[in-house]
Amino acid sequence: MNFFVNVDLSNASSGIEHSEIKRLRLFQKYNQPAKIITTYYRNNWAAGPGKFGVQMDEIINIFDYFGDNDNDFYRSNTIEEYCQRNHYIQQRYLGQDKDEFGYLVYTNNGQQALVRTYVSNQQVSSVAFAPIGSQKPVYGEAYDGRGFLSSKYYYDQNGHAKKQDILNTKGETFCTQVFKDSNSVALYKLRFRGQKYNFRDLRDFQALFFDSLNRDYGESNLFISDRVECTEGLTHMQTPAKKVVYIHNQFGGNPRTSPLTGGLNFNYRFALEHAELFDWLICPSQFEAEEINQRFQIADKVIAIPGGTAQTDMPQLTMKERDRYQIMMVARISGEKQVPQAIKILQQVRQQVPQAHLDIFGGVTEQKEYEQVKSLIGTNNLRHAVKIRGIIPNLDAEYDQAGLLLLTSISEGFPLTFLEATSHGLPLVAYDCRYGPRDIIRDGKNGYLIHQDDQKTAATKIIKMMSDEKLQQQLSEGSYQTAQRFDDEHIWKLWQSVI
Structure with missing residues (x-):
C-alpha cells in the first residue's frame, strides 16, 4: 500500500x-x-x-x-433534535459566524450552553456549557458531522481546556489528551486493540x-x-x-x-x-x-517529480474561439503571489491594448493584501477590467475562455495551474521565481519567462502577444505541446524509482 x-x-x-x-x-x-x-x-x-x-x-x-469507528454511521443531530434528546430549552438564535450558526440554550441543571451548528448540514458541531451569565465554559462537547459525540472537553476555573476525551461511534472513550497549555498536549492516553498506551x-x-x-x-x-x-x-x-x-x-x-x-x-x-x-x-x-x-x-x-500531471486529451481551441484579451491568474491573494503587481501590469497593458482585462481565481488568505488589491483596482479605475472570481473548483471552462495565464509570484513550488493551463493551450507569462516557471516555460515557444518583478517587460510581452494574433496562436500551440512532457505516462515513469 x-x-x-x-x-x-x-x-x-x-x-x-x-x-x-x-x-x-x-x-x-x-x-x-x-x-x-x-x-x-x-x-x-x-x-x-x-x-x-x-x-x-x-x-x-x-x-x-x-x-x-463505523464508517457507515450517520445520525441526524439538528439543534431541535439535540435539545429534544437532552430535554434542553432552545432560548434564541444568536446569528451566523463564518460556517456555523449559534444558539443560546438552557439546560435542565441550571446552566446555559452555546450550541453551534454547521451551516452546510444543520448538524450540531459543538456545545459549550457555562453557569448562567458566565462567559467561561466549564465543560464542552464536540459532535462529529456524522452525528455522534466525538469529544468532551473539561475546563479549569479560568476557562482553559485541561483535558479532552475522544469517543468513537459506539460512545466509548478510547483516547484522552491532557493539555499542558492552550497550544500543546502533555500526555496522550490511548486504548487500542486491547492495550493501553501513554505517550508524551x-x-x-x-x-x-x-x-x-x-x-x-x-x-x-x-x-x-x-x-x-x-x-x-x-x-x-x-x-x-x-x-x-x-x-x-x-x-x-x-x-x-x-x-x-x-x-x-x-x-x-x-x-x-x-x-x-x-x-x-x-x-x-x-x-x-x-x-x-x-x-x-x-x-x-x-x-x-512534478506534483501533478497535464491532460493531453483536451480539445485544442484556436485563439479565434477564445477571448484573446482575457488574462487569467490562478492564485490565492497572499503576499508571495504578488497579485498587486498583476494589477499594475494590466494597467500598463491597457495603455496600448484597452480591451485587456484580468480575471483572478483563488481565495483570500491575507486580508491586508486583499485590501491593497481592491485599492489598486479602485484608484486606477479598473473595476470593469479586473474581476476577483474567488475559488471555483473546476476551471476547465475558464481556461478554455482565456487568452493567456499570468503568474507574478515571488516564490512557488511547482504551480499546478501551469500544468492545467498547458492542458488547455494557454500561453504562459511568469516571473522566473524559484521554482517551477523555468521547468515549464520555453521562452518564445509557449510563453515568456520574465526576470523577477520586471513589470515593464511582462507588460511589453503581453502587449506583443495581444497585438499579434498569429504569435499568440503559435504560443498556444506550443503550450499544448508542453502538456505532452507532463502527461500521466511521463510522470508515472518518474515514480518508478520510488515505489
Missing part, C-alpha cells in the same frame, strides 16, 4: 492537498493501491474529503482508526498509527509525508517501511535570498538536515532538486 500522509483535508484552497489528490488518482490509474491518511482530530473531518472528490474508503483518519510525544503517538497500518498491509509499505506535522512521526516508526518527504514549496526560508546560503523553510528543515532518515526527498522542480543537492550534497536522496 502507498500512504500519503497529511493532517487533514479541510483546506480546499491549498495546492498541497490538490497535488496529493492528483497523485492519488495517478497511482490508481496505474493500479497501484493508495490511500490518504490524516493525523489531526477534527470533529467534522469527514466533510473535508468530499470537497476534493475523495471517497471515505480512500482515506483513513488516525482517530477513526484508533476508535474503530506526538511523534510516538503518530508512529503507532503508522506502524499499525504498516502491519495491517504487510509491512514495507510506502509513506509519503506531505505536511511537516507528520514528517518526524515517520522517523519514530519501529516497522520496516519506505519513508519519503515531498517538498511542495521552496526549501529556502526567504524567497528574496539564495537558498544555497540563507535560512531554510521551517517546513522542510528537519527532512533536509536529517536526510539519512528517509529513503527519498522529492521536490516537484528539477531546478530545486539541483539546488538542494548543491547545498546538502545528497544527490542519492533527492529526486524531482
Whole structure:
C-alpha cells in the first residue's frame, strides 16, 4: 500500500492537498493501491474529503482508526433534535459566524450552553456549557458531522481546556489528551486493540498509527509525508517501511535570498538536515532538486517529480474561439503571489491594448493584501477590467475562455495551474521565481519567462502577444505541446524509482 500522509483535508484552497489528490488518482490509474491518511482530530473531518472528490474508503483518519469507528454511521443531530434528546430549552438564535450558526440554550441543571451548528448540514458541531451569565465554559462537547459525540472537553476555573476525551461511534472513550497549555498536549492516553498506551510525544503517538497500518498491509509499505506535522512521526516508526518527504514549496526560508546560503523553510528543515532518515526527498522542480543537492550534497536522496500531471486529451481551441484579451491568474491573494503587481501590469497593458482585462481565481488568505488589491483596482479605475472570481473548483471552462495565464509570484513550488493551463493551450507569462516557471516555460515557444518583478517587460510581452494574433496562436500551440512532457505516462515513469 502507498500512504500519503497529511493532517487533514479541510483546506480546499491549498495546492498541497490538490497535488496529493492528483497523485492519488495517478497511482490508481496505474493500479497501484493508495490511500490518504490524516493525523489531526477534527470533529467534522469527514466533510473535508468530499470537497476534493475523495471517497471515505480512500482515506483513513488516525482517530477513526484508533476508535474503530463505523464508517457507515450517520445520525441526524439538528439543534431541535439535540435539545429534544437532552430535554434542553432552545432560548434564541444568536446569528451566523463564518460556517456555523449559534444558539443560546438552557439546560435542565441550571446552566446555559452555546450550541453551534454547521451551516452546510444543520448538524450540531459543538456545545459549550457555562453557569448562567458566565462567559467561561466549564465543560464542552464536540459532535462529529456524522452525528455522534466525538469529544468532551473539561475546563479549569479560568476557562482553559485541561483535558479532552475522544469517543468513537459506539460512545466509548478510547483516547484522552491532557493539555499542558492552550497550544500543546502533555500526555496522550490511548486504548487500542486491547492495550493501553501513554505517550508524551506526538511523534510516538503518530508512529503507532503508522506502524499499525504498516502491519495491517504487510509491512514495507510506502509513506509519503506531505505536511511537516507528520514528517518526524515517520522517523519514530519501529516497522520496516519506505519513508519519503515531498517538498511542495521552496526549501529556502526567504524567497528574496539564495537558498544555497540563507535560512531554510521551517517546513522542510528537519527532512533536509536529517536526510539519512528517509529513503527519498522529492521536490516537484528539477531546478530545486539541483539546488538542494548543491547545498546538502545528497544527490542519492533527492529526486524531482512534478506534483501533478497535464491532460493531453483536451480539445485544442484556436485563439479565434477564445477571448484573446482575457488574462487569467490562478492564485490565492497572499503576499508571495504578488497579485498587486498583476494589477499594475494590466494597467500598463491597457495603455496600448484597452480591451485587456484580468480575471483572478483563488481565495483570500491575507486580508491586508486583499485590501491593497481592491485599492489598486479602485484608484486606477479598473473595476470593469479586473474581476476577483474567488475559488471555483473546476476551471476547465475558464481556461478554455482565456487568452493567456499570468503568474507574478515571488516564490512557488511547482504551480499546478501551469500544468492545467498547458492542458488547455494557454500561453504562459511568469516571473522566473524559484521554482517551477523555468521547468515549464520555453521562452518564445509557449510563453515568456520574465526576470523577477520586471513589470515593464511582462507588460511589453503581453502587449506583443495581444497585438499579434498569429504569435499568440503559435504560443498556444506550443503550450499544448508542453502538456505532452507532463502527461500521466511521463510522470508515472518518474515514480518508478520510488515505489
